[in-house]
Amino acid sequence: MVNGHMETASVPSGLTLLEFLRDRLYLTGTKEGCGIGECGACTVLLDEKPVTACLVLAVEADGCTVETVEGEAADGQLSVLQRAFVETGAVQCGFCTPGMIMSARGLLRRDPNPSDNEIVEAMAGNLCRCTGYAAILEAVRLAAVAVAAQRAAGPLTGETVGSQPAAETLMGETGTERRRFLRGAESTRKDGRR
Amino acid sequence: MLGRFDYQRPSTLPEAGRLLAGNDGPAAVLAGGTDLLVDIRGRRHDPRILVDIKRIDALRRLDVDSAGALTIGAAVPLNEIIERAAIRRTLPGLVQAAESIATYQLRNRATAVGNLCNASPAADMAPILLALGADLMAWSPHGERTMPLSSLFVGVKKTCLAADEIATELRILAPEPGLxxxxxxxxxxxxxxxxxxxxxxxxxxxxxxxxxxxxxxxxxxxxxxxxxxxxxxxxxxxxxxxxxxxxxxxxxxxxxxxxxxxxxxxxxxxxxxxxxxxxxxxxx
Amino acid sequence: MTRELRVVGTSVLRDDAIDKVTGAARYTTDLAFPGMLHAAILTSPHASARIVHVDLEAARAVPGVRAVLAGSDLDVRLGLYLRDKRILARDVVRYQGEPVAAVAADTLDAAREACRRIRVEYDELPAVFDPRDAMAADAPLVHPDLASYDHMRGVFFPKPGTNVAHHQKIRKGDVRASLAAADVRIEASFYNPPVQHVPMETHASIAQALPESRVEIWTSSQSPYTVRHLLSACLGLPHAAIRVHVPYVGGGFGGKAGLGLEPLATVLSRAAGGRPVLVTATREQEFNTTPSRQGLHSTIKIGATRDGRITALEATYVWDAGAYADYGVNVGRAAAYSGAGPYAIDHCSIDSYVVYTNKVYGTAYRGFGHLEVLWGIERAMDQMARKLGLDPAEFRRRNLLKEGATTITGELFTAGHGKPVECLDAVAKAIDWGRPSGAPSAPHKVRGKGIAMLHKAPAMPTYTSCAAVIKLDEDGAADVLVSGVDYGQGTYTVLRQIAAEELGLPIGKVHLTWDCDTALTPYDWQTVASRFSYMGGNAVIEAAADCLRQLTAVAAQALGVAPETIVCQDEVAFPAAEPDRAISYKDLALGYTFPNGNAIGGPIIGHGRFIATGLTHLDPETGQGRPAQFWTYGAHAVEIEVDTETGEIEILHIATAVDAGKVLNPLSCTGQVIGGVVQGLGSTLLEGFQFDDKGRLLNPSFVDYKIPTAKDLPRRMTPIFLENPQSGGPYGARGVAEHPMISVPSAIGNALADALGIDYTVLPLSPERVLLGIQKREKTP
The missing domain is CATH 3.30.390.50 (CO dehydrogenase flavoprotein, C-terminal domain)
Known part of the structure; x- marks a missing residue:
């Protein structure tokens, strides 16, 4: 099963899961960054666990469930996690982002309320050269808190809310969480003076 | 593609043994693959057949008995060891070593036994398992043997295992009280x-x-x-x-x-x- | 300047992020065309060798192979400022990792298999790896034919018969006499190793050769028009014969600024009968084959008066260009005119030599030489302060550029330049500079604080220009077209904000086309040098004004009033005195239709442009002139804790101040600072190429070339923005993208000296280097 669809294929033994997803299923959201499991850009969930698809043979995934970034948004609506990435500024060039999303998804599924250390541990296998990570860690924290807040608030419609990444919603719910990984970050000064 | 090789996924050790002993050229045991597949990609290793041992039930055991003796099957990924509460309690050093290996994603694939059989001087599981006096079980069509882990390593990236031999599990005796x-x-x-x-x-x-x-x-x-x-x-x-x-x-x-x-x-x-x-x- | 801003200055979210979090964003390697072939590259195992023979026959025999090329098939030279390079090495190889042959095949596996079957016979030649050795009279010449190469004249000065690709001189005052007369002198030498950009997306290009020598290209590049221009020069084609598309780009940091794999993809496609060909650098090739940041050896002498005024600075910079000049010569030039730091110094002499060696070649990398020279300068400033017995911040405060001072190239420093002193004061305050650190967390640890200044101006031709087009849609929304590339830095969002601000549109009704296309999007030189928001922003302001002129003219005619009376805001145009007669943009965007059916106007398309003004070439002998459209100043202050038994450094706090002029988007600017600081930590603590004695790169992979991970963040990061307006900048803004990375090593090096009393001069400050330094001191009484 790939993103909920049964896929049947005959593949050469040497084909990686990454190649299968990208070249056979055209799920190009999953990226190749190094091919040796060091960068995390190809992170997908294999039976709900994050793995680097470049170091899994496609045949090894026979009979397993595979989830990729393409399965994260439901009906064209961003998940809370995806919105959190957009709203915190966790996305720059975006090449590491699909892998980051899947690492975060794996974490939040096994622990919807992770500690800061658990967030770092879960995300540290994904390299990013643009953002300096702080916003990404914030995004995962924000997503966890926002989902918890929604659960507490009442009936849930999955984890999906809204179609527009409106800055107010997630941030508003979690104002104090916003800068957890950027302790001390000062607000922008407008006047040029302290 | 990583390379040209056959892939087999036996469900029993004898079946795996037959595949390894086959005459179709060099074979390799595939567990987590986080070292093997990297070596194949880099063409430092060019096996003709990969024998995936992850579906052999006997190798998926991770047992802690009531006295604290531990058995770690060759197909058990590191994260299973790390997440087992009983092990965290009794052998924190083992968990610290496992947690120091690679990334969370790779630890969902990489195995303790694989880390040892790769025989890197830098294998992170080796020192703690040596200190714990772990034994390694190996199976081949000719029989089963138990060896002290220290005898596994014979040189850089070299083990004493024979070509048709499969490291099956690690055994660690129940720790002394308060170890x-x-x-x-x-x-x-x-x-x-x-x-x-x-x-x-x-x-x-x-x-x-x-x-x-x-x-x-x-x-x-x-x-x-x-x-x-x-x-x-x-x-x-x-x-x-x-x-x-x-x-x-x-x-x-x-x-x-x-x-x-x-x-x-x-x-x-x-x-x-x-x-x-x-x-x-x-x-x- | 009292205008109320609605959109500019707010944290508008990036709309590209939606494509990126869903996996919908298409990067070059995600594209596929019918019949597309895949290419593999065979690289040289030797750093310097004659190619005696290349046998391609076995490669051609591999099933699925469509084209096999070696350097002998291609007699063209390429280069950015100096045409010294081949698409594939011809006759000789000049670095280990240099492309020697390439294959295009139906599958990547077939292409790789074919590459393995190519037999190349080499005859090894003498090689030179240290640029200082390469300057010796008897050094092997990397380019014996240097005299015959075309180069940009009047700007770069290669020295035929040597390995010097460029020598930049800066001469101001009488440095020799001033140094001799100085009360206090210091001299120090420093080294930065070559490093890699490490964009998460490696280089990738697709080319399709078309009839009549035309070619269409899709590429992971920062500079579609420069790719087109250089390819046109290299292949002798008119510009219109080359069409370059740039889809989403997965990071560049300068490494994708010039010509990359596009020429190779082009010649392979041609050889394969016009099938599209995708060439992707493997991660190993990204390290070993595509260009890096140059290494630098610096020697710095400073003279000062006893009361702490710098009177003279003399510096020699020897850049390790590697095998080809690429951007390296311009790095050597730009870093020279910035090469004394942001200080007012009356007597200055700088010699910056860009020197060929037999190593992977250098190019632009975020900061463009400034991280490297300021590693030396800002460390030397601390040494001088110590020798004078002055607080390093106070010493800098006395010498920083202030209104009325002149730079080392003779440029007058004005109020419109920003305020370096305020940057210094802001970071000093943020880390409680002057107060001792708290107690270390363990007995074997020590703490220290350090401070360092930074500055940089865009290094670009004096005539650099760009354009923007805004077209209004049927619904009155605006589409902005530009050819600068947003490869992560967020400029497109800023340009949307500017267009929305100027046009009176809500941000949701301003769109920006992501796929740059030289056939459709208007000219921009390159996306480098932190100049896109500044130049592109000004062009968008002008394009918006053009749209408004057209809107106003149609609205005025429709309403029968004078154009001067028309006000455009909130998506409507109306006479100032009669707001109730408003016509919506929607009813003007394609032309206005009167009730009787008569129509006027037509589709509104605005055009804006910007060209650098007032810049001059630098005098070849003195370096005097005006090289910079604007300067951005900043400072870092850090507090660190060092484990004296393992050598590990932990960053407890790093504060970064940048005088942005105007923060156009706080979220994006903060992202640039945090990202830049962490990238700077890589250069400081981890990164550097290692070569063996044959010039072979030993760490071309993530196993042994480490970049910071989420576990490697400082405990605390404090970005601070000052807003002293830039004259000529859009809303007073200046560029801030590269700057946060510059001087991170210097600040940490200074903190290390504070903590340990040891002056480290070589990067990276790895645990190993730090610990061995401590041990060495312990052994030397």
Whole structure:
């Protein structure tokens, strides 16, 4: 099963899961960054666990469930996690982002309320050269808190809310969480003076 | 594609043994694949057949018995060890070593036995398992054998396993009551890295024996002679341990570190480890 | 300047992020065309060798192979400022990792298999690896034919018969006499190793050769028009014969600024009969084959008066260009005119030599030489302060550029330049500079604080220009077209904000086309040098004004009033005195239709442009002139804790102040600072190429070339923005993208000296280097 669809294929033994997803299923959201499991850009969930698809043979995934970034948004609506990435500024060039999303998804599924250390541990296998990570860690924290807040608030419609990444919603719910990984970050000064 | 090879996924050891012994060229055992597939991609290894042992039920055991004896099957990924509460409680050193390996994603694939069979001098699971006196079980069509882990390593990336032999599980005897264990690793950064140097140890207050092993400082991981702590002061034991390590280590210079740095930093790790293990009320 | 801003200055979210979090964003390697072939590259195992023979026959025999090329098939030279390079090495190889042959095949596996079957016979030649050795009279010449190469004249000065690709001189005052007369002198030498950009997306290009020598290209590039221009020069084609598309780009940091794999993809496609060909650098090739940041050896002498005024600075910079000049010569030039730091110095002499060696070649990398020279300068400033017995911040405060001072190239420093002193004061305050650190967390640890200044101006031709087009849609929304590339830095969002601000549109009704296309999107030189928001922003302001002129003219005619009376805001145009007669943009965007059916106007398309003004070439002998459109100043202050037994450094706090002029988007600017600081930590603590004695790169992979991970963040990061307006900048803004990375090593090096009393001069400050330094000091009484 790939993103909920049964896929049947005959593949050469040497084909990686990454190649299968990208070249056979055209799920190009999953990226190749190094091919040796060091960068995390190809992170997908294999039976709900994050793995680097470049170091899994496609045949090894026979009979397993595979989830990729393409399965994260439901009906064209961003998940809370995806919105959190957009709203915190966790996305720059975006090449590491699909892998980051899947690492975060794996974490939040096994622990919807992770500690800061658990967030770092879960995300540290994904390299990013643009953002300096702080916003990404914030995004995962924000997503966890926002989902918890929604659960507490009442009936849930999955984890999906809204179609527009409106800055107010997630941030508003979690104002104090916003800068957890950027302790001390000062607000922008407008006047040029302290 | 990573390469041209056949892939087989046996469900029993005899079936795996037949595949490994087949005459279609060199075969390799595939567990987590996090070393093997990288080597194949880099063309340092070119097997004709990969024998995936992950569906052999017997190799998926991760058991802790009531006394605390531990069995780790060859197909058990590191994260299963890390997440097992009983192991976290009784053998924190083993968990620390496992957690120091690669990334969360890779630990969902990489296995403890695979880390050992790759036989890198920097294998992070080796020192702690050596210190714990682990035995390795190996199976081949000719029979099963048990060996002390220390006999597995014969050189850089070389083990004593025969071509048709499969390392099946690690066995660790029930720890002495109150056994303390620990693992320290020097890396180039806090993120995932191979060890520049590593040290692991156990200390059993009930017997007063300190066992130490070190990695990345010789062609194979090294188990040192046990140290009888007795009534010696912490400083004396630290000194003894450091001298033992200095006598045993034969570090090289490579891209990760110079021999000089390894020579400088390994005694620091050992000293800190011993201090932790001997500390009053130190973590069990 | 009292205008109320609605959109500019707010944290508008990036709309590209939606494509990126869903996996919908298409990067070059995600594209596929019918019949597309895949290419593999065979690289040289030697750093310097004659190619005696290349046998391609076995490669051609591999099933699925469509084209096999070696250097002998291609007699063209390429280069950015100096045409010294081949698409594939011809006759000789000049670095280990240099492309020697390439294959295009139906599958990547077939292409790789074919590459393995190519037999190349080499005859090894003498090689030179240290640029200082390469300057010796008897050094092997990397380019014996240097005299015959075309180069940009009047700007770069290669020295035929040597390995010097460029020598930049800066001469101001009488440095020799001033140094001799100085009360206090210091001299120090420093080194930065070559490093890699490490964009998460490696280089990738697709080319399709078309009839009549035309070619269409899709590429992971920062500079579509520069790719087109250089390819046109290299292949002798008119510009219109080359069409370059740039889809989403997965990071560049300067490494994708010039010509990359596009020429190779082009010639392979041609050889394969016009099938599209995708060439992707493997991660190993990204390290070993595509260009890096140059290494630098610096020697710096400073003279000062006893009361702490710098009177003279003399510096020699020897850049390790590697085998080809690429951007390296311009790095050597730009870093020279910035090469004394942001200080007012009356007597200055700088010699910056860009020197060929037999190593992977250098190019632009975020900061463009400034991280490297300021590693030396800002460390030397601390040494001088110490020798004078002055607080390093106070010493800098006395010498920083202030209104009325002149730079080392003779440029007058004005109020419109920003305020370096305020940057210094802001970071000093943020880390409680002057107060001792708290107690270290363990007995074997020590703490220290350090401070360092930074500055940089865009290094670009004096005539650099760009354009923007805004077209209004049927619904009155605006589409902005530009050819600068947003490869992560967020400029497109800023340009949307500017267009929305100027046009009176809500941000949701301003769109920006992501796929740059030289056939459709208007000219921009390159996306480098932190100049896109500044130049592109000004062009968008002008394009918006053009749209408004057209809207106003149609609205005025429709309403029968004078154009001067028309006000455009909130998506409507109306006479100032009669707001109730408003016509919506929607009813003007394609032309206005009167009730009787008569129509006027037509589709509104605005055009804006910007060209650098007032810049001059630098005098070849003195370096005097005006090289910079604007300067951005900043400072870092850090507090660190060092483990004296392992050599590890932990960053407890790093504060970064940048005088942005105007923060156009706080979220984006903060992202640039945090990202830049962490990238700077890589250069400081981890990164550097290692070569063996044959010039082979030893760490071309993530196993042994480490970049910071999420576990390697400082405990605390404090970005601070000052807003002293830039004259000529859009809303007073200046560029801030590269700057946060510059001087991170210097600040940490200074903190290390504070903590340990040891002056480290070589990067990276790895645990190994730090610990061995401590041990060495302990051994030397």
């Amino acid at each position: 303390r264990s620990g693992f320290l690793k020097q890396q180039r950064l806090r993120g995932h890295d191979l060890a520049v140097s590593s040290a692991a140890g156990t200390y059993a207050p009930s017997t007063g024996v300190l066992r130490l092993a070190v990695g990345s400082c010789a062609p194979t991981p090294l188990l040192l002679e046990p140290i009888e702590v007795g009534r010696s002061s912490k400083a004396v034991v630290e000194e003894k341990a450091v001298r033992a390590v200095q006598a045993a280590m034969r570090p090289i210079s490579d891209t990760r570190a110079s021999a000089d740095y390894r020579r400088a930093v390994l005694p620091v790790l050992v000293k800190r480890l011993v201090a932790d293990l001997l500390a009053e009320g130190g973590a069990p």
